[in-house]
Amino acid sequence: MKKLNNFNKLNFLLIVLAILVWSSCKTDKITPITEPVKDLTGTWKVVKASRNGADLFSLVDTTVIKFNSFTIKFNGGNYTLSNPLPFIVSQNGTYSLDNPQFPFSIKFTETGASAPVSTAFTYPIVNGVRVLTLVFSPGCPQNSYSYSLVKVN
Amino acid sequence: MRSYFNIKIKGKNLWKVCALFALAVFLVCCSIVISQLDQPTTGIAGQVLPITAHCTVKTNILNSPILANYIIGFLMPKGWNAGANTTATYTSTLGNGNMVEMPPSILETESINNGTNLSYSAAMLKKFGIGQNLVADMEWVVFRSTQQISIPNVVTITGEIDLKITAGIDGNTTIFKPAYVICESVDGISHFNATTPDYGYLNGPRLTVTGTGDIVDLCDPLLTSLDPPKSLDNDFLTLTYNEKLDTANKVKGPNFYLCVDTVLTSDNKVLTGFCTQSPKSLLTQTTSNSGLYKITFWPRSFFSLPAGETATEMIYHIIDANGNKVGFADTDEAFTYKFKCN
Numbered sequence: 001m002k003k004l005n006n007f008n009k010l011n012f013l014l015i016v017l018a019i020l021v022w023s024s025c026k027t028d029k030i031t032p033i034t035e036p037v038k039d040l041t042g043t044w045k046v047v048k049a050s051r052n053g054a055d056l057f058s059l060v061d062t063t064v065i066k067f068n069s070f071t072i073k074f075n076g077g078n079y080t081l082s083n084p085l086p087f088i089v090s091q092n093g094t095y096s097l098d099n100p101q102f103p104f105s106i107k108f109t110e111t112g113a114s115a116p117v118s119t120a121f122t123y124p125i126v127n128g129v130r131v132l133t134l135v136f137s138p139g140c141p142q143n144s145y146s147y148s149l150v151k152v153n
Numbered sequence: 154m155r156s157y158f159n160i161k162i163k164g165k166n167l168w169k170v171c172a173l174f175a176l177a178v179f180l181v182c183c184s185i186v187i188s189q190l191d192q193p194t195t196g197i198a199g200q201v202l203p204i205t206a207h208c209t210v211k212t213n214i215l216n217s218p219i220l221a222n223y224i225i226g227f228l229m230p231k232g233w234n235a236g237a238n239t240t241a242t243y244t245s246t247l248g249n250g251n252m253v254e255m256p257p258s259i260l261e262t263e264s265i266n267n268g269t270n271l272s273y274s275a276a277m278l279k280k281f282g283i284g285q286n287l288v289a290d291m292e293w294v295v296f297r298s299t300q301q302i303s304i305p306n307v308v309t310i311t312g313e314i315d316l317k318i319t320a321g322i323d324g325n326t327t328i329f330k331p332a333y334v335i336c337e338s339v340d341g342i343s344h345f346n347a348t349t350p351d352y353g354y355l356n357g358p359r360l361t362v363t364g365t366g367d368i369v370d371l372c373d374p375l376l377t378s379l380d381p382p383k384s385l386d387n388d389f390l391t392l393t394y395n396e397k398l399d400t401a402n403k404v405k406g407p408n409f410y411l412c413v414d415t416v417l418t419s420d421n422k423v424l425t426g427f428c429t430q431s432p433k434s435l436l437t438q439t440t441s442n443s444g445l446y447k448i449t450f451w452p453r454s455f456f457s458l459p460a461g462e463t464a465t466e467m468i469y470h471i472i473d474a475n476g477n478k479v480g481f482a483d484t485d486e487a488f489t490y491k492f493k494c495n
Contacts, residue, residue: 051389052381059391059449064433086387086451090460139388140494142231143381 035101038123040074044132044149046085051145071152079108086145088119088136097121106134183304184211185335185353192331192357198321198364208335208353210310217306221337223298225252225314226277228284228332230371231292231383232323232495239319241296245312248302252314255295262341273341277334280342284332285356288371290382291329297338304337323495325366328373331357367491374398376479377471377488385492386452386464394436394471397444401483404473409446410434412478414487416456417466424464427456430474452492466491 046067049056057067069083079095081087093110097103103123109116119136132149189207196202206225223243229235241252261276271279277293284291296316304310314335321327336342336352344350359372376398380391394409411434413427427434433455436446452464468487470478480486 056389056449059447060389061432061435061437061449065389065449065451065454086389086453090387139385140381140383142494143384143388145389 037100038097038103040095040097040106040132041076043071043073043152045071045152046147047131047150048148049145052143056145072149086138087147088117088134088138090138183213183337183340183351184349185209185337185351187333187335187353187355190333190355190357192360194358194360196320196360196362198324198326198362198366200320202316202318202320202360202362204316204318204331204357206314206316206333206335206355208312208314210304210312210337212304212306212308212310214304214306218303219339220301221304221339222301223252223312223314224255224273224295224334224336224338224341225297225316226273226293226295226334226336227316228277228281228286228291228330229294229318230323230327230329230369231290232325232327232369233318233320234322235292235294235318238322239294239296240317241314243298243312243314245302246310247304247312248300251299252296253299255297259297262339263343264341266343276342281332281334281354283371285330286372287374288378288382289380290369291371293334301338321362321364323366324364325369326364327362327369327371328359329371330359333357367489376481376483379490383494385494386456386458389449389451391447391449392436393439394446395444396446399479399483401479403479403483403485404471404477405475406446406473407438408474409436410472410474411436411448411450411469412472413455413467413469415468416464417468418458419463419465422462424456428470428472430472430476436471464492 049067060067062068065085066083067085070085071082073080073082074095077094077096078092080092081089084090089108089110091110091112093108093113095109096107098105098107098118103121105118106121107116107118119134122133124131129150133146134149135144135146137143138145186209187206188209191205191207193202193204204227223245225241227235236254243250243252255273257272257274259273260270261273264271264276273295274293277295281293283289333355334342334352340351342350342352374395376395378393378395380393381388384390392411396406396409408430410430412429414425416424416427418424434448436448439445439447452458452467456464458464467490469490470480470487472478478485481488
């Protein structure tokens with residue numbers, strides 16, 4: 001009789017364990033992560049610039065060539081330049097990305113220009129700050145420039 | 154520190170020598186020497202420049218024979234576009250044949266091994282720079298044999314590579330020092346060790362090719378030099394003045410200024426009024442006592458060019474605080490810089 005009681009207890013425990021195991025299992029529904037649209041809206045300033053790999057900030061007299069005054073403002077498909085420097089465009093106009101979620105290039109069209117100009121485009125987050133890096137040739141095609149810009153607060 | 158291991162090997166030194174010898178036998182591939190170079194020191198722009206590089210290759214190859222292409226790289230002014238204006242052939246004790254320009258998609262062996270994955274031209278620029286020249290407006294032009302050659306072990310190969318370069322297609326008078334690299338496609342420009350390269354390198358003599366265009370001196374120290382060497386008015390331009398080359402002491406420091414006397418434009422205007430002594434035109438010394446003074450400026454802004462106006466040429470001097478001037482070749486004659494890309 002005592003053996004039978006022990007047997008029942010064991011069975012009971014196994015059943016409880018099975019219920020616990022079964023109830024702990026559930027199907028995880030993985031929601032696909034949607035890549036956000038890259039929004040450039042805002043005013044951007046240059047924080048790093050190079051010409052053919054050489055740092056321009058250390059080459060220029062920044063009181064004469066004012067990199068910190070040059071800005072580009074993106075707003076509703078338009079861009080506006082302030083205090084221009086050698087750049088992919090020299091006049092205000094419109095812009096678009098080749099892909100709103102995964103852009104590889106940005107296209108600028110100056111007001112009145114017949115054809116747009118495109119440039120390589122990266123948009124990483126560096127030290128918690130979104131950095132827009134553009135590579136272009138404002139003069140001779142063999143001279144390559146890279147500007148890194150961050151949003152002005 | 155005392156070793157925990159006290160292993161005694163009989164004839165230890167003999168074994169060390171044998172091990173080194175075995176390594177040398179199995180790992181050294183090729184020793185390539187450019188034994189003689191037939192290169193003229195003068196030429197005429199637009200005419201063919203014949204160059205012959207004689208070389209000796211001693212092989213010592215594990216798992217021989219290997220199949221490899223002969224490769225030659227030669228350092229030329231970019232303005233010559235020598236890749237499209239050169240024919241190359243080779244003769245050797247393992248056969249003769251033609252050579253064609255190396256496609257940039259073919260990666261150099263050492264750069265593959267170290268993960269940088271460079272074309273042969275880029276790898277040679279990284280390793281050998283611009284040779285004995287001073288202005289970086291140069292490129293390594295690389296040709297390879299159209300056929301692969303079966304190279305056996307422990308053999309000495311002698312041969313010549315003949316280049317026929319149509320010189321100076323830009324029409325300029327160009328002064329520079331060519332350089333040459335010969336290697337094979339298995340090892341590329343790698344090293345067996347620090348003192349044993351798998352390639353042969355040789356600096357050629359100074360070459361002057363006379364044309365009707367500008368004078369482009371790529372190898373002599375100049376009173377003023379500009380970087381980039383080819384630019385337009387919408388590039389940033391860095392001008393360097395070498396005070397130590399003003400042996401006539403025409404100007405006195407420490408303050409030197411860029412004095413642009415005249416700017417010519419694409420619509421034939423002659424602009425003046427850019428010779429000032431101001432912070433905008435002040436050159437700064439690179440490091441203390443270097444004697445090198447630099448200014449980086451944006452020509453469109455420096456010349457206050459309106460939209461649609463393009464500068465084609467600037468004529469300039471370097472002046473000091475007292476207004477004394479120095480120009481081309483340490484004389485009063487002005488320097489000239491043309492805004493162009495080719």
